[in-house]
Amino acid sequence: MEKRIVYLDNNATTRVDDRVVKKMEIYFTKFYGNPSSLYDLGFEAKNAVEDARKKISKILNCSDQEIFFTGSGTESDNIAIKGVARRYQKKGKHIITSSIEHHAVLNSVEYLGKKEGFEYSLVKVDSDGIVDIDHLKSLIRPDTILISIMYANNETGAIQPIEEIGKIAREKGIYFHTDAVQAAGKLSLDVKKLNVDMLSLSGHKFHAPKGVGILYKRTGINPIPLFHGGHHEKNLRPSTENVPYMVGIAEALEIAYDEFEEHKKHIYKLKMMLKEGIEKNIDGLVLNTPKNSVFNTLNYSFKGIEGESILFSLNDFKISVSTGSACTSGSLEPSHVIMAMGREDSISHGSIRFSLSKYNTEEEIKYTIEKLKEVVERIRKISPYKV
Ligand SMILES: *Cc1c(COP(=O)(O)O)cnc(C)c1O
Numbered sequence: 001m002e003k004r005i006v007y008l009d010n011n012a013t014t015r016v017d018d019r020v021v022k023k024m025e026i027y028f029t030k031f032y033g034n035p036s037s038l039y040d041l042g043f044e045a046k047n048a049v050e051d052a053r054k055k056i057s058k059i060l061n062c063s064d065q066e067i068f069f070t071g072s073g074t075e076s077d078n079i080a081i082k083g084v085a086r087r088y089q090k091k092g093k094h095i096i097t098s099s100i101e102h103h104a105v106l107n108s109v110e111y112l113g114k115k116e117g118f119e120y121s122l123v124k125v126d127s128d129g130i131v132d133i134d135h136l137k138s139l140i141r142p143d144t145i146l147i148s149i150m151y152a153n154n155e156t157g158a159i160q161p162i163e164e165i166g167k168i169a170r171e172k173g174i175y176f177h178t179d180a181v182q183a184a185g186k187l188s189l190d191v192k193k194l195n196v197d198m199l200s201l202s203g204h205k206f207h208a209p210k211g212v213g214i215l216y217k218r219t220g221i222n223p224i225p226l227f228h229g230g231h232h233e234k235n236l237r238p239s240t241e242n243v244p245y246m247v248g249i250a251e252a253l254e255i256a257y258d259e260f261e262e263h264k265k266h267i268y269k270l271k272m273m274l275k276e277g278i279e280k281n282i283d284g285l286v287l288n289t290p291k292n293s294v295f296n297t298l299n300y301s302f303k304g305i306e307g308e309s310i311l312f313s314l315n316d317f318k319i320s321v322s323t324g325s326a327c328t329s330g331s332l333e334p335s336h337v338i339m340a341m342g343r344e345d346s347i348s349h350g351s352i353r354f355s356l357s358k359y360n361t362e363e364e365i366k367y368t369i370e371k372l373k374e375v376v377e378r379i380r381k382i383s384p385y386k387v
Helices: 018-029 040-060 073-087 103-115 133-139 162-172 243-258 260-281 307-316 336-340 345-349 362-382
Strands: 067-070 094-098 119-123 144-148 175-179 198-202 213-217 285-287 297-302 351-355
Touching: 018 243, 040 067, 040 243, 067 073, 067 243, 073 103, 073 144, 073 175, 073 198, 073 213, 094 103, 103 119, 119 133, 133 162, 144 162, 162 175, 213 243, 243 260, 260 297, 260 362, 297 307, 307 351, 307 362, 336 345, 345 351
Parallel strands: 094 119, 094 144, 144 175, 175 198
Antiparallel strands: 067 213, 198 213, 285 297, 297 351
């Protein structure tokens, strides 16, 4: 009998919710008009986009005029960072970000540094993978124009002190962006409480399709667009609106927050079950996920073992996990996030991330614990390394 896949890699991407697919469907085949067109088919499409924008703005506690649709989380990060840096460079050319950011942020900042004469500083994290506020404060300079710190880390799940950083940035008159891609459906996205000026989201991390993102941008901030074209999204992101995907991402976000408590309870229970199962059955572990983490993520290093060998062995049992961010997996590079936490090289090479969703079951978790125990014992038996 063909075994079903046990998908525990929901920080890489998620299954699209059937209700989202259903909601999107008619915008492919029935209301397929261009929202800019001046006839009913166009109006229907335009209304759908604006309804989607309103739904999102309610969850983010902002005006619908502050919600912009983009092509991805990466694109939202790029618009926020490059757009603001370029627009306000006369005020200063210094940017602060952290050593544990997603590559969409890290590489954008690095690009500005290498190619456009900006300077940047990386905030350190503690051994829990949480940014060091005192270090951040010490990095602020008169010419600092932008701080970009993620809300929740994709590899460890560590929640960052966004409210506090936002307060500091505001006091100093520095723009503050957060990559909240891993926080959607897991933490409050109230931009007023969070004190953020810009916030990025990606649909495929919360059961909407890949290839659609959201950028919240406070009114009054004007990033220079990356693309130039028509007047869509108030010139910030021109190109004909991807109506079905905009409808889909709004529907998925609404479902995530309507059903928040229910999913939180279910997923957290499974995470704790997995945690207890792993810690009871396997030794030589280093826990890389701190207490203050999103409820779906659990990351361990297994001493003496490369993360990849566990990943591939679990895949033989149809269990999908990852060694950290999908961009580095396969390259056998140690995780920059685990390294930044001060773990030694061998520990950073041995990290495995389990990221759960509402679709996981207790049965899947039990099966995973059993197979993980088997796999780790087998690999350690043939490995010369002694725990
Ligand atoms: C997945 C992810 C991104 C990139 O989003 P895409 O829509 O895949 O471009 C950015 N930041 C974080 C933290 C992510 O997990």
